Amino acid sequence: MWQEYPLIKVELRALEDFLESSFSSKRNRLDAISRGVLFAGGKRIRPAFTILCAMCGKYDRERILPLAACVETLHTATLVHDDIIDDADLRRGAPTVVREQGADIAVFTGDYLLAKALVFFLKGGLEDIDLGQIAAAIEAMCKGEADQFFDRGHIPDFRRYLGRIMKKTALLFAASCTLGAHAAGCDQSVVREARRFGLYYGCAFQIADDLLDVSSERHVEGKPVMHDIKEGVFTLPVLLAAARNPETADIFRSVGKKGAVASEVLETLRATGAIDASLEIKERYRKKALSHLSRLPQGENTEILKAFVHRI
Amino acid sequence: MWQEYPLIKVELRALEDFLESSFSSKRNRLDAISRGVLFAGGKRIRPAFTILCAMCGKYDRERILPLAACVETLHTATLVHDDIIDDADLRRGAPTVVREQGADIAVFTGDYLLAKALVFFLKGGLEDIDLGQIAAAIEAMCKGEADQFFDRGHIPDFRRYLGRIMKKTALLFAASCTLGAHAAGCDQSVVREARRFGLYYGCAFQIADDLLDVSSERHVEGKPVMHDIKEGVFTLPVLLAAARNPETADIFRSVGKKGAVASEVLETLRATGAIDASLEIKERYRKKALSHLSRLPQGENTEILKAFVHRI
8 A cells, every 4th residue: 555655665564573573573473473473464654654744854764753653552462452342353463362362362462562552652763642642542543432332333423433433443553653752853833733734634444444334234444344333333334324313223223133234224324314414424534634734834744644544 | 457556547538538529520430440449448458458568658648648559459459350260250349340231331340540640649759660560560560460361270380380379469568668669768678678578478378368268168357268279270389299299289280170079179279288388478479578567667656567477
């Protein structure tokens, strides 16, 4: 995905080397397990954002790469823990840690990755304010996941849904951008725009992800579909459909109990126009992201970000 | 336990208030769940060490309490995650998070507590070097738990056992002491002695805990006995017994398969003199702790620590 942009491709290659050498202990089994999930083909969006936002200021690879590694490692930690909750079989196309090693090791691998993320953060030599961002992002991710868990079976309103995806997803994107811009010595106003860019991109990203879950009856990009609905986790398309036609709520709620089938859910979402309405909302957040992106100092780096945002 | 020492009692009371107000959100279910485990009657040893070591320097409650809260919250996070692994029913006499809320919420509650620990750390306004201690302690705890997990069924040698308990337990005690002394502006040599005190205390503490597991046929202090052996986790008494009489190894290994019973294990440990030998080693580490403690600037605080160490 980043292959066509030499500017970022080179840095991400250096990031792979950094991560490789940071999880290379032969004696530490957690390193081997961490490598398995770190190098299973993640898209490296968050670290790429850190790097590209840092290019708005004085780019210093020695400082920025550890921060890029920090956000990617943190993200990977949450994936490992999320997979325990979802009891997932596959992640990035490979068997999950929980499936291969059991929940016990998956818990510690996630914790270990969190600790390593802190170690990388320190290597970036940043300030308290940035650690505050990281801590707040982790805290928010936990809250978002807990909200989602306790909301199971309930269709949230838009406000609650938005709060959930901000916490679950968008704040880490925001932190990824902020860390880069701040470490590169950008002005406060630039750091703020970078943060908002990441935040709104994160919202659009999660809405797209949620749409993917209901977009087809079959697996898409290696992910199982209708997984959320089956678990009683209701996202944007469902809440919009239920708002437009309250009678449809029962259809969605019955999926987990093997009542309605995937085709019926799809049909309902299409009939109420909920898919198109979700796409529109996603588009709105994408535009917000682009608008903040346009207020950053423009260069090849922001062009890459722009091209990337257009791909959601 | 701290009741007889007004100097620390007052500070720990303030710590309770700090923790209470830090996990007080009515809307955040993770706060309520965290409170359940934070206030289930933990002994507060680690934060007490932070506070008492800080009293070797310029004690500033505003700075020290958040650090004390940091180490206690971190410790609690590891308990919540450990209970998932052990599938434990009780912790501090109350039902565990995993038992009451399920593994999903237990994973996030632990992560949430980790994030809060970072937030508290920041409130203490410490430096990178201290965050490095925290990160290293978390990293080590994960490695120690993973070592223990992968070693199941194998009787470790003393060196490996010592490495495991250092990582699992002693490094967090060491960090608790270091943070306090460092934040109170103590000389590097004092910080170093405080660290060693914590490290050796932690070793003695874990050996005592491991002895508790094999000390009786019945529950002790609300903990199930022979739990480790049943899980194939072999600690100091077992490795000493097996070293003295290699034929006993089969007895220990068969416990998990419902071969040997608790009484037989106890009898074997006593017959080989492994219990007494373990007590001697514990005593050695306690003395090491006391020796480093005696090199700290002496005062009422170190007297309290001394009295406390004598209680292991």
